[in-house]
Amino acid sequence: MVGTLTDARTIRALLEGAERESAAMGEPEPGAEHVLISAALLPDGTAARALASLGLDADALRAAVQGVHSDALGGISVTVPVTPRTRGVMRSQDSVRELLRATARERSAHASKRFVSAHVLLGVTELEGGTALLALERLDVTPARLRAAAESALPVT
Amino acid sequence: MSPLEIPSADDPRAALATVVALRRLADQLERAATQAALAQGWTWSQVAAALGVSKQAAHKRLAPHVTSTGA
Numbered sequence: 001m002v003g004t005l006t007d008a009r010t011i012r013a014l015l016e017g018a019e020r021e022s023a024a025m026g027e028p029e030p031g032a033e034h035v036l037i038s039a040a041l042l043p044d045g046t047a048a049r050a051l052a053s054l055g056l057d058a059d060a061l062r063a064a065v066q067g068v069h070s071d072a073l074g075g076i077s078v079t080v081p082v083t084p085r086t087r088g089v090m091r092s093q094d095s096v097r098e099l100l101r102a103t104a105r106e107r108s109a110h111a112s113k114r115f116v117s118a119h120v121l122l123g124v125t126e127l128e129g130g131t132a133l134l135a136l137e138r139l140d141v142t143p144a145r146l147r148a149a150a151e152s153a154l155p156v157t
Numbered sequence: 158m159s160p161l162e163i164p165s166a167d168d169p170r171a172a173l174a175t176v177v178a179l180r181r182l183a184d185q186l187e188r189a190a191t192q193a194a195l196a197q198g199w200t201w202s203q204v205a206a207a208l209g210v211s212k213q214a215a216h217k218r219l220a221p222h223v224t225s226t227g228a
Contacts, residue, residue, distance in 0.1 A: 026185045028222055072171070072178035134174060 007115040011100075014038050014120065018096065025066070032095035032124065033132040037061045039120035047117030050153035054141055064135035071138075095130050102126035110154060121150035188222045191215075195223055 017038030018030035025034075039047040040058040051057060103123030107115055110122075125143035127133055136146060187208070194204050205215035 026188070027181060028184065028188075068174065069178040069181055072175040073182060129170070129173075131174075131177060 004114065010042065010044070010115050010117075013042060014117070015096075017041055021062070025062075029093050030096055031093045031132070032099040032127060032130055033061075033065045033135055035096055035099050035120060036124055036132045036135075037065070039117040042117035044116045046153040046155065047121050047150070050118050050121055050146075050149040053149045053152065054139075054145065056139060056141070060139060061135060064138045065131060067138055068131055068134045095127070095132070099123050099127060099132070110151075112154065114155075116155060118150045118153045121146055125150075188219060191219045192223045 014035060015030070015038070018034040021034040021037045022028070022030040027034075030038075037058050040051050040056075040061060041048070048057070051061075099120070100123070103115075103119050106122035106126070107119045110119070112119065124132055124136070125147045133143070136143075191204055194207075195201075201216050202212050204219070205212040208215055210218075
């Protein structure tokens with residue numbers, strides 16, 4: 001997935017954004033759902049455009065992720081202080097590694113010159129389950145709808 | 158607190174989503190409670206004992222997530 005220096009910077013921004021999102025939700029490590037939200041905020045704008053065509057933005061995704069957990073617990077929640085940034089090497093859940101692998105496959109499949117945020121949305125459609133997909137389902141977005149929107153938003157190569 | 162209905166294993170997708178949510182809740186509560194304990198003067202030994210883990214394990218898992226560090 002890392003083809004150029006620009007790609008490396010984009011990936012770093014993606015993962016740092018995911019860390020911020022998980023910290024804001026009081027979780028120590030980002031999951032694929034946080035990477036999804038982070039993609040929506042990347043400056044290349046392709047993921048944001050794809051999501052906007054589905055009537056969504058980062059805030060909608062955040063609310064949906066919280067909603068997935070809240071629904072599963074019958075409304076029980078706990079208020080926690082915002083966790084400080086984790087020290088040391090960036091850690092993440094297995095779901096993040098899985099999403100990054102799927103994103104790299106999608107990027108290769110589309111023979112794109114550079115890595116853009118819409119590739120992350122395509123990667124999400126390959127996941128087999130988990131909070132990211134449940135959040136999208138909660139927003140009435142099927143993997144097929146997400147794929148179509150993301151492919152429309154890809155830059156023309 | 159409303160009673161929690163655990164989805165049956167006949168609905169594994171819902172049941173596993175509940176597992177994920179419960180783990181997340183447990184982690185959040187653990188960090189919030191540790192933060193409060195340290196602020197009230199608990200030592201890491203005492204926090205670890207309450208959690209049923211070694212002091213080393215408690216510190217390794219929780220120290221990065223608390224803003225105050227006890228003795």
